[in-house]
Amino acid sequence: MTARSVAITGAGGFVGSHLARRFQEAGWPVTRLSHSAAGADPKTVAFQLGEAVDPALFAGREVDSLVHCAYDFEPIAPEEIDRVNVGGTRLLFEAARAMGINRIVVTSSISAFSGCRSN
Template identity: 50%
Template sequence: GDLLDPASVQRAVKGVDVVFHVAADYRLWAPDSEELHRVNVGGTRAVLEAAGAAGVSRVVYTSTVGALGIPEDGVPGTEETPVSLRDMIGPYKASKFLAEQVALGFAHQGLPVVVVNPSAPVGPWDVKPTPTGRMIVDFLEGRMFATLDTGLNLVHVRDVARGHLLAAERGKIGEKYILGNRNLSLVEIGVLLSEITGMRPPRVRIPYWVAWGAALAMEAAARIGGSPPRVSLTAVRMARKHMYFSPAKAVRELGLPQTDVREALRDATGWFRAHGYVSAR
């Protein structure tokens, strides 16, 4: 179906009890950033309107921790950390922030919507792959030569899937739940991948301005060639902050599982190798 085709969306929710709106245009770089807004904001509105008309009993809207606030003092962010549109870096985050506001607006009007905010899911079946999965593939291919002073909250993708089901069963209408697990610096992620694979972790930490210059050149080439850059300016700008968050609310209220992140990374590396994402060595 097509999120921007009302008839297609209406058919998808007809006779359905619970709607999980997971679909989104997840790109940190796009030739036309308005595409992200049309799909992520307009598509969300279309799904929620159709769900309301169909009389569903619950909607779980998949947002992202990228739409949440990050405290300046280094403390992990929560669902309640203050945030506004001007805090959003790049068109993807901006579109997801606005889409989340649409979802919460529908909840305020009476539609039974629960919002989940996954962090960086890791594990098998990362077909595209996601930016986090691409980082793991780059490590396995020996292309992860250096790191930046940044960090992520990693979570096993299986726990994210379970978190969606738990949100449908136990989530409070109009509430947000961070589906995350462990906060790790990029250096720490490299060390874990090294321990799992036996490969050497990156030893060099590059300055922010070097990464910025490289991304600028890659984006210029991308606009000429039409292929996405390996590293986008948005990704570099995002890296200036450690994307650390607390899943305590989801663990407490939903019973979100906390599978060891090492297992998630092991599952991801095994899947990428088994499915041809890594060159034979």
């Protein structure tokens, strides 16, 4: 059986960082994609949700699975939220598909909606 590897968006955040650690503990090679931690760790690749994604982002990394945990809370206007988070996710998935990544998991929470209340 071929070893599996994973790329995780939002790897600088709470959920993404914990998932990255767990995958590593299970022996998976992990590529972290994050806007906040890029440069601090050689295994972290700069990634900005909502921007064009070059499929070369995954080139040479032997990624066969993608876990998408990124969400940008900065946009306020509904059309900007849609462009960055929905459109950005679409761009990410298109790049992943172009590189032959066929396993994708998406995470989300109620916090993705404006006005949500959390404990």
